[in-house]
Amino acid sequence: MLELYGHPFSSYTWKALIALYANETPFTFRMLDGQNPEFYAKVQAASPMGKFPLLVDGETQVFEASAIIEYLALHHPGPAPLIPADPDAAIRTRMIDRVFDNYVMNAMQESVDEAIRRGSASDEVQKRVDERLLRTYRWIENWLGDYSAGDAITLIECAAAPSLFYADWVTRIPEDCPNLRAWRAHLLALPPVSRCIEDARPFRAYFPLGAPDRD
Incomplete structure (x- = not known):
């Protein structure tokens, strides 16, 4: 097991x-x-x-x-195509995985770490995080134009769902990224993701920046 x-x-x-x-x-x-x-x-x-x-x-x-x-x-393979069989598609999948870890999750983590240390994120740190996340959000918005975002779970969805869930709490996805806003909502509704959301709900009070009353 x-x-x-x-x-x-x-x-x-x-x-x-x-x-x-x-x-x-x-x-x-x-x-x-x-x-x-x-x-x-x-x-x-x-x-x-x-x-x-x-x-x-x-x-x-x-x-x-x-x-x-x-x-x-x-x-331990199953029906979900976690890593594409085609080598070139697998490379592209791994590349986008790094986008969500490095440029979304790690970016928002700077505000979280600052709040853990000081009780809140300083204006300087939050401004820097906002700038990085907004730039990444807009890049992803453009990338989504060529991505077939169905119900399948790949490495991309595994990375995107938690990073977008928390990053949007730190820096809201702007209205000029409608595809990204809709995709985030789609991801959160997928059963494997919604299960994680519900299991995490009792711990929201521990979010250092304060969890919003949504999601």
Whole structure:
């Protein structure tokens, strides 16, 4: 039985969970909630910075959410086309995965980290985050014009759903990005994603910038 170590409010845990839920892959969730110190010890020992999620498959340990999804696609495949079979399409999928991790999630994380340290994000930090996210939102808006965004779950959807869910709390997707706004709503309605949203709902009070009364 696969084991996934993480937390229901963690965006990168969501990323792995969405892939597991999309393929209805059996697994045991090991929640890092302070109740089981041995879970923390396992995660800390598995990677350089001891970050989650961590996937355990027998003697195999896989950290980093993108690598976990690659592993699931290879060793525990299902109906969801997590990684395209065509090599060129797979490269494009991995490239867009990095857009959402590096230019959406990591960008908004600067405001979150500042709020954790200081209690709120400074105007300077928030302005910098807004500029980065708005530039990325508009790039994604253009990219969506060539993307067939159906109900399939690929590495792209696994990355996009949690990053857009939280980033929109930090910097709203503007009205001049209607395709992106509609796609975010579509992603949040997908059953594997909505399951993550509901499981995370009890923890919203912990969002450092304050969770909005929506989604």
